Amino acid sequence: MRLNFFKYLYPHKKLLWFGIIIAGGLTSLDGIVSPYIIGTLTNILMAKHFNRVPQILVLYLVLFLIITISYWIWQLLWAKARQAANLRMRADVFDHFLDSPSTERIEKVNNFVNVDVKQIEGQYVNSVVNLVYCIEQAVFSLIYVISINGIVSMAFLICGLLPFLVPRFTRNWVEGSSEIWNKSYEDYNLTLNEALRGFPVIKHFNVSDIFKKRVNQKLAREENKYWQMSYCSSTASFCSQLSYALSSIAALSVGVLFVVNGQVNVGELISLFLASDRLTSPIITISQVFNQLNTTTPLIKENSILNSKQIAINNLTIASQNSIINFQNCQLGYQNQALLKNVDFTINPHEKVLIVGRSGIGKSTLFKTLLNEIPLISGTIKVAPNVANNFGVVGQESYIFSDTLRFNLTLGRKIADEKLITILKKVDLEKFARLKALDQKLGKSGLSLSGGERRKIELARALLAKKEILLVDEGLSGLDKKSSQKIFDLIMTFPGTVLEIEHIIGKEQSMQYDQLIDLNQKQYQVE
Ligand SMILES: Nc1ncnc2c1ncn2[C@@H]1O[C@H](COP(=O)(O)OP(=O)(O)OP(=O)(O)O)[C@@H](O)[C@H]1O
Structure with a gap:
């Protein structure tokens, strides 16, 4: 688990972590400076050597200044480490998503970016910085107490190790509770998001009460699991605290015995007592930090989006051939369950193909198989070399970004305004074919578009991208007669190859395609 952290954060910020270790180390000297000054002052005052007091106070001031400045630098570097972790995790998760995107992973990415990252930042990054600091403080304090009296310091060390053992027994328990909470959180989030997005259905069918109950049940379960996770974490910490209290008392008793026997003086006992607290308290903090790390570990360990690059699907075999696409005895479907079999057809360059069923x-x-969104179950799809990654898609649900019309057409590429206007006219979006309209905002907070307009924008995108093959999934449905005819004409004059799925299409129009693939035919059916 700890390896994950270093894998993700350490290699990219070596200098930063070096700075954290140095500044944290100087700050942790606080653990021995105060005990040393107080112990020494006690001995000076008891021996009535008052002339040495100013010297000790100046030393205290200098050390105090060094520690305070180090603490300030340490805090700044710590904030930088959090920033680096956030940047890297959020960027990574989006990059990995785009490497192999899927609808199922959207919710996971949202969860990770909005919730998990905050938790990892709070409990993982902070815990690791804290861990380093505590280790430094424990080491310095140990060296100091050993220099006062070896045997007493050993008593403090042995007693101090007791709390360190506790998390070993509670770890699986705490980790398990975190995993359970994480799953129930995802479940709640999915249900809530679906209810939010599906509000028109809920309203039209007058089922608000059912959905309120449904979401609230998931919420109650999620909060219950969250409480159980907090309970496990707090109880594990309580066990650590209890063992800490017992070990401190045992160690102090040994120290008192040494004073009674005259082997340690009062000033040294005070120094030992104060410094030993700085020895055992970092150790107890280390054990608590381990508990926190354990609750966060599943977030990092199980996050398939962050940890693993999914293997890209590649259904297409590139081959030099006269045809542009050649399906050979293919079986298509999901999770190895075929929906269509014996899919065998050839599409030649520039053909306009109609698919019905x-x-x-x-x-x-x-279409999803051609676009490598789902794996081909069996068979071969041979494509000409210029085809792979050269599909333009006009889908059933056109996607519009909350940005300008220009961005929605170009998707960030540089394309001259005149070209955009010409395309807008071509796809029958005359009312947007003006310079001013190009900078009009579309999408969420911008202009709302009709279904037909969205489809036309998507078609314009595909035309602008000059794709070799156009895949149209019900491009004509829902359009009025004039628009439908215009889009149909455009598809028919598209310079490349077109594969088009249509449900309702006039006989006259369907006759104009070069090829018709009717998936209703018996040869394709799986019994
Ligand atoms: N991700 C998926 N996992 C499993 N089955 C799926 C998945 N997506 C779709 N299906 C199923 O595959 C079948 C075919 O779906 P598909 O969308 O290809 O049909 P279609 O012919 O395009 O239908 P329509 O004309 O209604 O759009 C459907 O029964 C659907 O439920």
């Missing part, structure tokens, strides 16, 4: 037969599945 009843609802749910697997038309969109065929």
Whole structure:
């Protein structure tokens, strides 16, 4: 688990972590400076050597200043480490998502960025910095107490180790509770998000009460698991605290015995007592930090988005051939369950192909397979070398970003305004074909578009990107007659190849395609 942290954060910020160790080390000297000054002052005052008091106080001031400045620097570097961790985790998770995106992973990414990162920052990054500091303080204090009296310091050390053993017994328990909470949080978040997005359905069907109950049940479960996690963590800490109290008393008793026997003086006992607290309290903190690390570990360890790059799907075999796409005896479907079999067809360059079939037969599945979104179950799809990654897609649900019309058309690439305007006219979006309209905001807080307009923007995107092959999934549905005819004409004059899925299409229009693939045919059906 600790390896994960270093894998993600340490290699990129070596100097920063070096600074944290040095500044933390100087700050941790606080653990021996006060005990030393108080013990020495006690002995000076008891021996009535008052002339040495100013010298000790100046030394105290100098050391105090060094510690305070180190503490300030340490805090700044700590904040930098948090910043680095946040930046890296958030950037990584999005990069990994885009390397192999899927709808199922959206919720996970949202969860990670909004919740897990904060928890990792609070409990993991802070814990590791704290851990380093505590180790330094414990080591310095140990050296100091040994220099006063070896045997008494050994008593403090042995007693100090007792609390360190406790988390070993509580670790699995604490980790398990965190995993359970994490799962129930994801479950609640999914239910809530679905209810938020599905509000029109909830409203139209008048089922608000059912959904309130449904979401609140998940919330209650999630909060219950959160409480159980806090209970496990607090109880584990309580056990550590208890063992700490017992060990401190035992160690102090040994010290008192040594004073009674005259082997240690009063000033030394005070120094030993104060410094030993700085020895055992970092040790107890170390054990508490381990508990915190354990609760956060599942977030990092189990986060498939952060930890593993998913293997990219590649269904397409590149081959030099006359045809542009060649399906050979393919089986298509999900999780190795075929929906369509014996899929065998050839598409030649520039052909306009119409794919039909009843609802749910697997038309969109065929597109998803071509786009490498789902794996091909068996068979071969041979494509010409210029085809891979050269698909333009006009889908059933067009995606509009909350940005300008220009951004939605270009997706950030540089394309001349005149070209954008020409394309807008081409796709029958005359009312946006003006310079001013290009900078109009669309999407969430901007202009709302009709379903047909969204489709046209998506088609314009595909035309602008000059893709070799256009995949159109019900591009004409929901459009009025004029728009439908215009889009149909555009598709028919598209300079490359077109594969188009349509449900409802006039006989006259369907006759104009070069090829018709009817998935209703028996040869494709899986019994
Ligand atoms: N991710 C998935 N996992 C498992 N099954 C799925 C998944 N996506 C779709 N399916 C199922 O695959 C079948 C075919 O779906 P597909 O979307 O390809 O049909 P379609 O022919 O395009 O239908 P429509 O014309 O209604 O859009 C459906 O029964 C659907 O429930």
